[in-house]
Amino acid sequence: xxxxxxxxxxxxxxxxxxxxxxxxxxxxxxxxxxxxxxxxxxxxxxxxxxxxxxxxxxxxxxxxxxxxxxxxxxxxxxxxxxxxxxxxxxxxxxxxxxxxxxxxxxxxxxxxxxxxxxxxxxxxxxxxxxxxxxxxxxxxxxxxxxxxxxxxxxxxxxxxxxxxxxxxxxxxxxxxxxxxxxxxxxxxxxxxxxxxxxxxxxxxxxxxxxxxxxxxxxxxxxxxxxxxxxxxxxxxxxxxxxxxxxxxxxxxxxxxxxxxxxxxxxxxxxxxxxxxxxxxxxxxxxxxxxxxxxxxxxxxxxxxxxxxxxxxxxxxxxxxxxxxxxxxxxxxxxxxxxxxxxxxxx
Amino acid sequence: xxxxxxxxxxxxxxxxxxxxxxxxxxxxxxxxxxxxxxxxxxxxxxxxxxxxxxxxxxxxxxxxxxxxxxxxxxxxxxxxxxxxxxxxxxxxxxxxxxxxxxxxxxxxxxxxxxxxxxxxxxxxxxxxxxxxxxxxxxxxxxxxxxxxxxxxxxxxxxxxxxxxxxxxxxxxxxxxxxxxxxxxxxxxxxxxxxxxxxxxxxxxxxxxxxxxxxxxxxxxxxxxxxxxxxxxxxxxxxxxxxxxxxxxxxxxxxxxxxxxxxxxxxxxxxxxxxxxxxxxxxxxxxxxxxxxxxxxxxxxxxxxxxxxxxxxxxxxxxxxxxxxxxxxxxxxxxxxxxxxxxxxxx
Numbered sequence: 001x002x003x004x005x006x007x008x009x010x011x012x013x014x015x016x017x018x019x020x021x022x023x024x025x026x027x028x029x030x031x032x033x034x035x036x037x038x039x040x041x042x043x044x045x046x047x048x049x050x051x052x053x054x055x056x057x058x059x060x061x062x063x064x065x066x067x068x069x070x071x072x073x074x075x076x077x078x079x080x081x082x083x084x085x086x087x088x089x090x091x092x093x094x095x096x097x098x099x100x101x102x103x104x105x106x107x108x109x110x111x112x113x114x115x116x117x118x119x120x121x122x123x124x125x126x127x128x129x130x131x132x133x134x135x136x137x138x139x140x141x142x143x144x145x146x147x148x149x150x151x152x153x154x155x156x157x158x159x160x161x162x163x164x165x166x167x168x169x170x171x172x173x174x175x176x177x178x179x180x181x182x183x184x185x186x187x188x189x190x191x192x193x194x195x196x197x198x199x200x201x202x203x204x205x206x207x208x209x210x211x212x213x214x215x216x217x218x219x220x221x222x223x224x225x226x227x228x229x230x231x232x233x234x235x236x237x238x239x240x241x242x243x244x245x246x247x248x249x250x251x252x253x254x255x256x257x258x259x260x261x262x263x264x265x266x267x268x269x270x271x272x273x274x275x276x277x278x279x280x281x282x283x284x285x286x287x288x289x290x291x292x293x294x295x296x297x298x299x300x301x302x303x304x305x306x307x308x309x310x311x312x313x314x315x316x317x318x319x320x321x322x323x324x325x326x327x328x329x330x331x332x333x334x335x336x337x338x339x340x341x342x343x344x345x346x
Numbered sequence: 347x348x349x350x351x352x353x354x355x356x357x358x359x360x361x362x363x364x365x366x367x368x369x370x371x372x373x374x375x376x377x378x379x380x381x382x383x384x385x386x387x388x389x390x391x392x393x394x395x396x397x398x399x400x401x402x403x404x405x406x407x408x409x410x411x412x413x414x415x416x417x418x419x420x421x422x423x424x425x426x427x428x429x430x431x432x433x434x435x436x437x438x439x440x441x442x443x444x445x446x447x448x449x450x451x452x453x454x455x456x457x458x459x460x461x462x463x464x465x466x467x468x469x470x471x472x473x474x475x476x477x478x479x480x481x482x483x484x485x486x487x488x489x490x491x492x493x494x495x496x497x498x499x500x501x502x503x504x505x506x507x508x509x510x511x512x513x514x515x516x517x518x519x520x521x522x523x524x525x526x527x528x529x530x531x532x533x534x535x536x537x538x539x540x541x542x543x544x545x546x547x548x549x550x551x552x553x554x555x556x557x558x559x560x561x562x563x564x565x566x567x568x569x570x571x572x573x574x575x576x577x578x579x580x581x582x583x584x585x586x587x588x589x590x591x592x593x594x595x596x597x598x599x600x601x602x603x604x605x606x607x608x609x610x611x612x613x614x615x616x617x618x619x620x621x622x623x624x625x626x627x628x629x630x631x632x633x634x635x636x637x638x639x640x641x642x643x644x645x646x647x648x649x650x651x652x653x654x655x656x657x658x659x660x661x662x663x664x665x666x667x668x669x670x671x672x673x674x675x676x677x678x679x680x681x682x683x684x685x686x687x688x689x690x691x692x
Binding site for chain 1: 526532536571592595607
């Protein structure tokens with residue numbers, strides 16, 4: 001099955017999208033469909049030797065910009081590249097969508113065209129973070145800024161299934177992000193969620209703090225999309241700032257500069273470890289299909305890896321397993337009544 | 347005037363508190379009163395030559411532990427070191443309190459004993475962060491986990507006055523932490539607050555993102571205490587993790603190890619720049635008096651610097667200026683009616 005790439009979405013579209021798709025087709029043998037302005041895509045494709053690669057183009061006349069609102073993107077731009085890409089999944093012509101465009105619009109288009117997994121009220125965007133022990137999945141990192149406890153419970157279940165199916169963790173430990181580890185901590189949202197998660201069919205580790213994310217204390221960190229987005233962007237910003245501050249100090253004197261040159265291989269291995277491009281995109285969990293959201297400034301490698309992860313996600317039947325786990329959650333007699341009711345409405 | 351130090355609060359109490367107080371008295375000539383178990387404080391003091399220094403001891407028989415609830419600390423432990431320290435301010439025997447103990451209990455005791463600045467509903471804990479451009483004040487970092495817009499407006503005003511009076515920034519730029527810079531972003535809380543802040547008597551820069559904090563985009567970052575606490579602990583954790591990961595990579599081979607040795611002076615200057623101990627404690631803004639909250643694991647230097655900042659805070663009449671700025675806010679005809687009413691109740 002093919003992976004559809006929104007060729008018009010990112011800051012450097014369609015250049016990096018086309019090159020990333022060519023590389024994914026070549027290195028992993030994944031068939032790809034580039035969706036967007038056919039002329040511009042053809043012009044980009046002409047730069048590469050794609051002989052023998054299974055690369056198709058699907059024309060779409062419109063583009064959703066970074067400043068368009070998600071709902072406008074669906075209502076006003078019906079022939080946008082992101083929407084047409086999801087239509088390919090709906091019609092069975094593709095198994096997954098990869099986009100570096102407007103993430104809100106990608107989520108809205110995915111929900112609108114493919115609908116949600118049964119029982120899920122709100123999809124979430126999940127992001128893999130490098131930690132001292134390996135990798136940790138954080139969700140939601142920006143899909144839903146105002147959440148109810150039931151949404152966070154669903155995020156926890158979806159994250160657990162994803163960590164097991166895609167990250168290969170047998171029994172993923174799930175933590176709820178809070179302002180302290182003690183049960184007395186938390187805000188209204190986390191306190192209610194904490195009670196529900198104890199009864200959910202997951203390995204729940206309770207509250208964790210901000211510092212625990214990079215220590216790798218748990219495999220999956222659950223939070224609302226407002227907090228998760230702050231966590232994501234703060235982490236990117238702080239990593240950059242630490243690198244810049246160190247470099248600045250090193251450039252101030254001659255001897256450290258030599259030291260830096262000698263230490264460079266270690267710095268480079270470190271940078272590779274914290275490079276988000278290595279992890280490809282952030283999966284959009286909860287839609288009845290596969291969508292992978294990439295950073296707007298994604299490079300070719302990030303697009304290539306996102307295509308690979310999207311393909312794996314689709315092949316491993318992750319959504320089916322999520323639906324089953326949700327059913328198990330509803331069936332638990334200990335699960336609070338209110339939670340079942342609320343979920344049943346959706 | 348004297349600074350009262352809760353000698354029993356921190357993880358390493360009363361050792362670091364006593365040494366920090368001795369050093370503050372010696373280096374800055376600030377008179378100090380150590381509050382807590384008199385015998386233990388005397389035993390610690392015996393390790394130092396305090397000849398000629400103005401150091402007093404005020405006995406308090408109880409200690410509020412890290413796991414005590416803030417309200418218990420006030421109701422049950424009436425002779426606790428933190429409460430007795432604030433009583434010294436109330437009676438005019440001290441100008442400020444410094445504590446590395448339970449921050450929730452410190453805030454509760456401060457509010458209970460000294461009350462709030464007129465017009466302030468909720469005090470906030472403010473923390474200085476090192477950035478690429480200098481320093482940024484973030485508040486609230488843990489005082490109030492569930493906030494209303496009016497609380498964030500007061501945080502913005504208090505932060506603005508603090509940045510001007512203590513950090514020496516003529517016209518501090520205030521940013522509201524959100525999940526994106528566009529007005530369409532934010533959650534319910536930030537959207538309402540954003541509208542109010544446009545009319546407040548501050549230099550408001552609008553929404554900022556997580557990455558902007560360390561870039562130093564603004565001088566003061568406003569958020570609720572849940573988000574702020576995640577930001578604070580994530581930053582500490584990530585800085586530690588980055589350091590450890592780099593060291594790990596460097597230790598893997600021989601050549602980089604030499605490089606690291608040569609680059610060490612730069613690393614040390616960098617570590618000094620991001621060392622929280624340099625900035626002393628986090629001021630408790632909004633109480634009618636001065637309280638400085640230190641990290642539980644504070645070292646001697648952190649305590650010493652917190653005493654210095656507490657003294658400056660008290661000397662510069664910051665609280666009086668905050669009260670005036672709040673009055674200016676209420677008086678603005680453009681300020682939404684609901685905000686005035688809500689504030690007037692408190």
